[in-house]
Amino acid sequence: MPETAHESRPHPLQGVKVVDLGQIYNGPYATFLMAMAGADVIKVEPREGESLRVRGAVGTGKLPFAMLNSNKRCITLNLKSQRGRGLLIDLVRRADVLLENFAPDTMERLGLPAELLLAENPRLIYASGSGYGRSGPKRDYLAMDLTVQAVAGIMSVTGYPEGPPLKAGVALCDFLGGVHLYGAIVTALYEREKTGCGRVVEVAMLEAAYVTLASNLGLFHGSGGKAPPRTGNRHGGLSMAPYNVYPAADGHVAIIVVGEEHWRQLLRAMGRADLLDDPRFADNKARVAHIAQVDALIENWTRGLPRERIFELTKQFRVPSAPVRDLVEVVNDEHMHGRGMLKRIEHPELGPIVVPTTAMRFHGTPQMEIVPSGRLGQYTAEVLQAELGLDDAEIAALRRDQVI
Numbered sequence: 001m002p003e004t005a006h007e008s009r010p011h012p013l014q015g016v017k018v019v020d021l022g023q024i025y026n027g028p029y030a031t032f033l034m035a036m037a038g039a040d041v042i043k044v045e046p047r048e049g050e051s052l053r054v055r056g057a058v059g060t061g062k063l064p065f066a067m068l069n070s071n072k073r074c075i076t077l078n079l080k081s082q083r084g085r086g087l088l089i090d091l092v093r094r095a096d097v098l099l100e101n102f103a104p105d106t107m108e109r110l111g112l113p114a115e116l117l118l119a120e121n122p123r124l125i126y127a128s129g130s131g132y133g134r135s136g137p138k139r140d141y142l143a144m145d146l147t148v149q150a151v152a153g154i155m156s157v158t159g160y161p162e163g164p165p166l167k168a169g170v171a172l173c174d175f176l177g178g179v180h181l182y183g184a185i186v187t188a189l190y191e192r193e194k195t196g197c198g199r200v201v202e203v204a205m206l207e208a209a210y211v212t213l214a215s216n217l218g219l220f221h222g223s224g225g226k227a228p229p230r231t232g233n234r235h236g237g238l239s240m241a242p243y244n245v246y247p248a249a250d251g252h253v254a255i256i257v258v259g260e261e262h263w264r265q266l267l268r269a270m271g272r273a274d275l276l277d278d279p280r281f282a283d284n285k286a287r288v289a290h291i292a293q294v295d296a297l298i299e300n301w302t303r304g305l306p307r308e309r310i311f312e313l314t315k316q317f318r319v320p321s322a323p324v325r326d327l328v329e330v331v332n333d334e335h336m337h338g339r340g341m342l343k344r345i346e347h348p349e350l351g352p353i354v355v356p357t358t359a360m361r362f363h364g365t366p367q368m369e370i371v372p373s374g375r376l377g378q379y380t381a382e383v384l385q386a387e388l389g390l391d392d393a394e395i396a397a398l399r400r401d402q403v404i
Contacts, residue, residue: 009364011038016189018042018097019088020072023050025145025171026129026205027101028068029178030185034097035071036358036368042091042383043072046079047402049376066347066373067355074374075383076404079110083403090388092117092124097185101129101177104139114200124198125188129181133204143205148173152209157216160232176212177205215239234291241287241294242266245324246302252324253302253310262319263287269317270301340367347372380404 016039020031028043028050035041048054052068055061078084089112092098098117100107107113114126128134131143141147149155149167159166184201192198215236219228222237231238233245233254242263243256257263260283267275275281275297280290287294302310307323314321331354336342340357347353355370384390384398398404 009362011365011368012362013186014038016040016097017095018099019044019091019095021098021100021102022129023101024052025064025068025174026177027099027181028052029175030127030129030181031072031099032068032070033179033182033358033360034185037360037362038368039097041072042095042379042387043069043074043374044079044088044091045074045076045376047076047377047404049076053376062350063353066350066353069373070355071368071371072373073379073383074377075380076377077380078403079112081401081403083398083401085111087384087388087398087403088112089117089120091383093121094387095121095124096189097125097127099127099129099181099185101181103142104130104134118198118200122198123192123196125185125192126198126200127181127185127188128200128202129177129205130202131205133207134202138206145171145174145205148205148209152206153213153216154209157213157228157230157236159230161229163230165230172212173205173209176208177203180208234295238291239288240284241291242298244295244298246295246299248302248305248307248310248323250306253307253321254324255298255302255314255319255321257284257287258320260284265317266298266314266319269313269319270298272297272301343370345370345372349375377404 013034016034018031018034018039018041020027020041020043022028022031022043031039031041031043043050045053052061052065056065077087079088114128117126118124130139131148132138132141138151141151146167149172150165152173154172155165155167158168180203181201184203188199188201213236216228218237218239220226222239228236235241235243240257245252245254255266257266263281263284264276267273279286280293281287305313311321311323331342333342337344341359342354342356344352344354347355357367357370361367381395384395384404390398395404
């Protein structure tokens with residue numbers, strides 16, 4: 001059935017109400033995915049704003065906040081005040097999900113432990129994201145994406161053998177944790193439909209990141225338990241060839257051979273059918289044994305051609321490849337814009353920007369329209385009046401008392 005056919009069904013999480021205490025990337029991405037699936041997300045920030053909004057004062061931090069907080073109603077509550085905590089509990093009584101990604105024990109120190117909130121609302125899904133989890137000997141270690149990449153082993157396998165460990169160029173652990181936390185929440189919501197009971201769910205970034213090491217762990221196991229080397233752009237397990245990034249006349253191109261037919265077709269694309277019967281390249285095992293010669297052969301071909309010509313040839317011969325693009329090219333990618341993954345919007349604070357929607361598609365339901373991220377406290381009065389029935393005088397008193 002075509003993606004656009006009969007787009008009349010509601011969004012899957014329509015009717016789900018989320019109280020979002022998330023900060024920076026990890027928690028806010030989980031709740032952004034929920035918002036894009038139809039949930040009503042109330043983003044609760046301290047009076048000065050959550051950390052990522054505050055980081056926006058530098059300038060480069062503004063866009064990430066806008067990306068991760070579209071389609072949320074931003075309010076402020078001073079949770080260090082008794083009245084602020086009381087208002088949060090009132091919101092929780094009416095909510096389906098509460099999410100936080102504070103350091104362990106933060107909610108306990110605020111007087112808002114999961115046990116209290118579940119007692120107030122036994123149907124609540126209390127979702128917790130952290131670096132190391134809510135238990136275990138490392139639970140209280142300070143955790144940010146960089147430090148989790150370090151302790152998870154990701155940096156040890158990133159880079160070239162002769163160089164130092166490198167972080168991934170992206171906030172890998174934060175977003176892996178956020179995706180897993182979304183999955184845990186939705187799984188618990190599904191269970192609640194059958195049992196009527198809420199529960200605590202948690203995701204540790206360290207644990208979410210471990211599975212990304214699969215190829216490197218293969219090399220670790222195959223070497224008898226020795227720490228594997230950094231492999232640059234080669235396969236992390238050194239078990240596939242070719243698998244690398246090669247220089248082109250105007251940049252670089254990534255080429256990978258998964259099966260023997262790919263290799264034969266790559267030789268034809270390169271005009272090197274004379275090597276089809278060369279024993280050095282007879283199969284993947286042989287190519288791995290001669291990996292430097294394989295890479296040199298391909299590099300000699302790619303170096304004299306522009307990226308797009310290499311891509312055209314490999315596409316013609318059905319060999320997996322892609323040009324290495326910069327962010328100017330990616331942000332303007334016609335494919336993602338055409339599918340609606342990327343949207344150009346006019347943001348009230350940032351002006352014209354490009355923001356993502358969601359990679360999850362629910363056929364039969366129209367894509368969620370983007371509502372730009374709100375100003376600090378933009379929806380506080382609206383939410384407290386609509387959700388809790390407070391009047392204008394009560395809202396004014398809360399402002400006067402620095403609760404909101």
